[in-house]
Amino acid sequence: MPTVPISMRKLKEILRLKYGVGLSHRQIGRSLAISPSVVSRYANRAAQLGIKQWPLPTGWDDTKLKHAFLQTQVKMKKHSLPDWATVHRELRNKCVTLQLLWEEYCERNPGGFYSYNHYCRMYREWLKTTSPS
Known part of the structure; x- marks a missing residue:
């Protein structure tokens, strides 16, 4: 099953709490009612993209964030189906x-x-x- 992407609001809140406030993944997960592993997944993706500060670097608007984080999450494996x-x-x-x-x-x-x-x-x-x- 594919992972369901989180909302843009939660994504920004993860980044704010991690880089702006300095909370742990467990604390962020608890405050947003998501698992720490989900927080880790998005934090790791942010690090890959070079986002390591809050407020966000210049050029990171909602459209770019959505494209970089959320649209890549929904890809499912497609194998050939039998008849x-x-x-x-x-x-x-x-x-x-x-x-x-x-x-x-x-x-x-x-x-x-x-x-x-x-x-x-x-x-x-x-x-x-x-x-x-």
Whole structure:
């Protein structure tokens, strides 16, 4: 699952509390009701971008902050999806299991594939969309 980006207000507050006030990540997380690991993620990203002071350096307006911090967070991994109708048809054969079909799927997609657990979950979701016959 992708991480849901925090609001621009919280992002600025993280930067203010870290660089302006000097609070720890745990203290910032507690005051903003977010986990310290989320604070660390945004603080590390700020350091990568060269932001190490409050008030923000010149040129860091809301648009630039949003682009640098928030728009990069929503990217999800996209692996090729199997043809669920074919998977369903193959499962009717004797001795064919979802595990076996997943292993074949992995061999066909060496560049990236879904975990077995996620593969099974997606198959069950696909089954819900089909009419029983």
